[in-house]
Amino acid sequence: xxxxxxxxxxxxxxxxxxxxxxxDQPFVAPNDVSLRQAAETNEEHPGVARPFAIYADDRLxxxxxxxxxxxxxxxxxxxxxxxxxxxxxxxxxxxxxxxxAEIIRYFKDNGADRLFLSTEPENERGLHIYHKAxxxxxxxxxxxxxxxxxxxxxxxxxxxDFYGVDVDKVMRIxxxxxxxxxxxxxxxxxxxxxxxAGSGRFGQDFPVNPDMLFQAGSVSKPMFALTLLRYVxxxxxxxxxxxxxxxxxFVRKGPVTFSALLSHTAGYNLHGFPGYRADHAPLSLxxxxxxxxxxxxxxxxxxxxxxxxxxxxxxxxAELAFTRLTGTTLREAFQKEVAEPLGLKRTGFFQPLDEExxxxxxxxxxxxxxxxxxxxxxxxPEHAAAGLWTTPTELVKVGLxxxxxxxxxxxxxxxxxxxxLTPVQDYYGLCMMxxxxxxxGKETAAKFGGGDVGYHDGENWGFLTEWIISLKEDLxxxxxxxxxxxxxxxxxxxxxxxLFKNLKEDE
Numbered sequence: 001x002x003x004x005x006x007x008x009x010x011x012x013x014x015x016x017x018x019x020x021x022x023x024d025q026p027f028v029a030p031n032d033v034s035l036r037q038a039a040e041t042n043e044e045h046p047g048v049a050r051p052f053a054i055y056a057d058d059r060l061x062x063x064x065x066x067x068x069x070x071x072x073x074x075x076x077x078x079x080x081x082x083x084x085x086x087x088x089x090x091x092x093x094x095x096x097x098x099x100x101a102e103i104i105r106y107f108k109d110n111g112a113d114r115l116f117l118s119t120e121p122e123n124e125r126g127l128h129i130y131h132k133a134x135x136x137x138x139x140x141x142x143x144x145x146x147x148x149x150x151x152x153x154x155x156x157x158x159x160x161d162f163y164g165v166d167v168d169k170v171m172r173i174x175x176x177x178x179x180x181x182x183x184x185x186x187x188x189x190x191x192x193x194x195x196x197a198g199s200g201r202f203g204q205d206f207p208v209n210p211d212m213l214f215q216a217g218s219v220s221k222p223m224f225a226l227t228l229l230r231y232v233x234x235x236x237x238x239x240x241x242x243x244x245x246x247x248x249x250f251v252r253k254g255p256v257t258f259s260a261l262l263s264h265t266a267g268y269n270l271h272g273f274p275g276y277r278a279d280h281a282p283l284s285l286x287x288x289x290x291x292x293x294x295x296x297x298x299x300x301x302x303x304x305x306x307x308x309x310x311x312x313x314x315x316x317x318a319e320l321a322f323t324r325l326t327g328t329t330l331r332e333a334f335q336k337e338v339a340e341p342l343g344l345k346r347t348g349f350f351q352p353l354d355e356e357x358x359x360x361x362x363x364x365x366x367x368x369x370x371x372x373x374x375x376x377x378x379x380x381p382e383h384a385a386a387g388l389w390t391t392p393t394e395l396v397k398v399g400l401x402x403x404x405x406x407x408x409x410x411x412x413x414x415x416x417x418x419x420x421l422t423p424v425q426d427y428y429g430l431c432m433m434x435x436x437x438x439x440x441g442k443e444t445a446a447k448f449g450g451g452d453v454g455y456h457d458g459e460n461w462g463f464l465t466e467w468i469i470s471l472k473e474d475l476x477x478x479x480x481x482x483x484x485x486x487x488x489x490x491x492x493x494x495x496x497x498x499l500f501k502n503l504k505e506d507e
Contacts, residue, residue, distance in 0.1 A: 001056050001057060001095070001098045002057050003054065003055070003056055003098050003099050003101070004054075004055040004102075005052040005103070005106060006052060006053045006055060007050070007052055008035065008052060015053070016035075016053050016063050017031055017032055017035075019063055019085065021085055021086075021088050022088045027120050027123040027126060028083070028085045029083060031083075031085070034063070037049070038065055045069070048069045049065060049068075049082070050066040050068050051063070051064075051066075052064050054086070054095075056090070056095050060087075061087055061090040061099070062087055062095065063083065063085050064083060064084045064085070064099070064103060065082045065083040065084075066080065066082060066107075067079065067080035067082050068110070070112075076116065076161055078112070079107055079112040079115050079116065081103060081115060084099075084117070096129050097129060097133065100130070100133040107152055113151070113152055113153045114149055115135075115149065116138075116147060116148065116149050117130065117147075118142060118145035118146060118147045119145055119148070121141070121145075127146075135148040135150045136148060136149060136150070136156075138158055138159075138160070139160065139162070139167070139168075141193065141195070141196070142191070143191065160197075162193070162195040163187070163499050163502040163503060164498075165495065165499055165502065167183060168197050170491050170498075171198075171481060171492065172488075173197045173198040175198075176198070176199055176207065177204060177205055177206075178198055179198050179199065179365075179482055179488075180196070180200045180201075180208035180212075180481065180482055181197055181198055181208065182194070182195075182209075182210065182212060182391065182479070183392055183478070183479040184391070184393045184395065184396045185477045185478075185499060185503060186399075186400060186474060186503075188474075188475060188503060190474065192393075192396065194393060196209055196210060196212075200212050200361075200362035200363065200482060201368055201376060201482075202365065202368065202369065203368070204368075210391065210392075210393050211346060211360060211391060212360050212362050213346060213353075213357060213360060213390065213391060214362045214391065214465070214480035214481075214482065215362075215377060215380075215386075215389055215460040215462075215463040216388040216389065216458045216460075216463075216465045217386055217457075217458025217459045217464070217465050218312070218456065218457065218458040218459065218465075219388060219395070219457070219458035219465045219467050220383065220385060220386050220458065221262075221385060222467075223334065223338065223347075223390075224318075224319060224322075224384035224385075224431065225262055225431035225432070226337075226398070226402070227330065227337050227338055228258065228262075228318075228322055229416050229420060230337040230338065231322075232416060233412060233416050236326070237258065237325060237326075238258075239258045239262075239419075239430075240259055241257060241258075242254050242255035243256055243321045243325070246321045247321050249286075250289055250320075252300070255304075256317075258322075259424070260304065260305055261315065261318035261321075262315070262431050263425065263429060263430055263431075264309055264311050264314060265305050265306070265308055265309075265425050266300070266311070267300045267302035267303055267304050267305075267306075267307075267309065268299070268300055268311040268313045268317065269298065269299055269300075269301045269311065270296065270312050270313025270314075271313075272312045273288075273382045273385060274295075274461060275380045276293070276379045276381075277371055277378065277379065278352060278353070278371075278372055278378065278379050279372065279375065282352075283381040285319060285320040285323070285381065286320070288382055289313070293381070295313075298313045298316070298317060307425060308426045310428075312382060312385035316384060316385050318384065319382075319385075329383075330349050330384055331350070331351075331383065338398070342394075342398060342411065344394045344398070345394075346389075346391050347390040347394045347395075348388070348389060349384075350387075351379060351380055351381060351383055352379050357389070358375065361389070362377075362463070362482045363377055363462070364376060364377045364462020364482055364484070365461070365463075365484055365485075366462070367461065367462050377462065377463075378460065378461045391480075392478035392479060392480050395465075395467050395478035396478050399454075399468075399469035400469075400474055402420075402421075402469060403469045403470060403471060403473075403474065403476065404474070406418055406420075406421055406454075406471050407471070407472075421434055421454050426439070427439040432454050432455070432456055433454070433455045434452075434453075435448050435454075435455050436451070436452040436453070447501075448468065448500060448501070449497075449500055449504045451472060452471045452472055453468055453469060453471060454468075454469045454471055455467065455468050455469075457493065459489065460484070461484065462483070462484050463480065463481070463483075463484060464480065464484050464488060464489055464492045465479070465480050466478070466479045466480075466492055466493060466495070466496035468496055470500075470504075475503050475504060477496050477503065479492060479496050
C-alpha cells in the first residue's frame with residue numbers, strides 16, 4: 001500500500017470535509033472543526049498547524065493534522081499528531097497502520113526526536129492502533145485525554161515529564177506492581193492535567209488511574225473545616241462560642257471554642273491516629289475520645305489558647321460537638337455542603353469504605369498482603385481527623401474553590417475564607433497552614449515558590465497526601481501515593497513543591 005500525505009488545499013478540501021468516522025467512534029473531532037482550528041492557530045503562529053489529506057494508492061482514505069513547532073521552548077510542545085482519522089468506508093483495510101507509519105516517517109525526516117498524541121482513555125480501538133505503531137502512555141491525562149509518546153531517535157522509551165519533573169524517578173515508581181502515585185495540577189494557563197503511574201495495590205498489576213480513591217490522612221481536617229465554615233456562613237454555628245457545654249464529658253474547665261480546636265490551640269493530646277483493620281467493629285467518636293480504641297483518652301495537657309500543639313484528638317472533639325449541634329453526621333454534612341456544590345463525585349468521609357467503591361480504591365502500602373487481601377487499608381472512625389477518601393483531581397477542585405473564596409468570596413464568604421487561612425498561632429489557621437516569608441521565613445517559603453500559599457499534608461497508614469493552593473491566583477497541586485515510609489514522605493513533599501514552583505514559573 002502506497003501512502004501519501006498531501007497538504008489540504010482548494011482541490012481536496014471538499015473531499016476531506018466529506019470524510020467521516022463510524023457512529024461508535026465519537027472520539028474524533030469533525031474535519032471541519034479541525035480545519036477551522038488549524039486556520040486559527042496559523043493566524044497566530046504561522047505554519048504550526050499542518051493539515052494533510054491521507055491517500056492510499058491515490059485514493060483519499062483519511063485526514064491528519066500535526067503540530068509542528070521546532071522552535072517551542074518546551075520539547076514536549078514541539079511535535080504532535082493533533083488529529084488522525086480514517087474514513088468509515090476505508091477502515092479494517094490496514095490503512096490506519098500504514099498511515100501512522102508514514103506520519104512517523106514524516107516527523108523523523110523533518111528532524112523530530114519524539115512525537116506525542118492524545119486520545120480518550122476509552123478509545124480502545126485507537127489505542128490498539130497507536131500501541132502497534134510504538135506509542136506508549138506517558139501517564140499524563142490532559143483535559144481528559146491520555147497523552148501517548150513515541151521516541152523517534154534512539155531507543156523507544158518514555159520520557160517521564162510532568163511539568164518538568166520525572167515523577168516516577170522522584171517517587172521510585174518501578175514497574176507495574178510496586179507502589180503508585182496520582183497527581184493533579186491546575187497551571188497558570190488554566191490547563192488541568194493529571195499524572196498516574198505504578199500500581200494502586202502493591203504486588204498487583206493494578207494501574208493507578210485519575211479516579212482511583214486514596215485516603216487523604218490529615219487533609220481530612222481542612223475538608224471538615226470547610227464543612228463547618230459553611231454552617232458558620234449560614235449563621236448556624238459560631239466559631240467563637242463556648243461549646244464546652246456541648247461536650248461536657250471531655251472538658252473539665254472551659255471555655256472551648258471551634259476556633260481553638262481547629263487551630264490546635266486548645267491544648268489537647270492525641271497527635272494522630274493509626275486506624276484499625278478494615279473489618280474492625282465500628283467505633284463511635286465517644287469511644288475514641290474515651291480511650292476505648294487503640295489510642296489514649298482525650299485530655300488537656302497544655303494551657304488553653306497559649307500555644308500551637310497539633311492535635312487530631314482536638315479535631316475529633318470538634319467533630320463530636322459539630323454532630324451534636326447540627327444533628328447530622330460529618331459524612332452527610334460534607335456531602336450536602338461541600339461535595340454537591342463543588343461537583344465532587346468521589347470524595348467523602350466513607351468510613352468504612354462502601355463496598356461498591358472498593359473496586360477502584362488504592363490499598364495503603366503493603367496492607368493488602370499483611371492484613372486483609374480484600375481491604376488493604378485501615379478504618380478510621382476519627383472522620384474529621386483522618387477519614388477522608390478522595391482523588392487528587394477533586395482536591396484540586398476544592399483548592400480552587402478555597403483560593404477564589406479567599407480572594408473574592410464565593411464558596412465561602414471572603415471574610416470566612418480569610419479567617420480560615422489566617423494563622424492563629426505560628427503558621428496554622430483553621431485546619432490550614434499558611435506558607436509565606438512572614439509565617440515561616442524566606443527559606444521555607446522558597447520551597448513553595450516564594451509566594452503566598454495554603455497548605456496541608458496528610459499521612460494515614462500506607463498513604464501520603466500533599467495539597468498546595470495559591471492564594472494569589474488559580475494554581476493548585478494535589479498528589480497522593482500509597483506508601484508512607486520516611487523516605488517516601490520527604491520525596492513526596494519535594495515532588496509537590498517542585499511541581500507547584502514549576503506551575504508558577506510557567507506564568
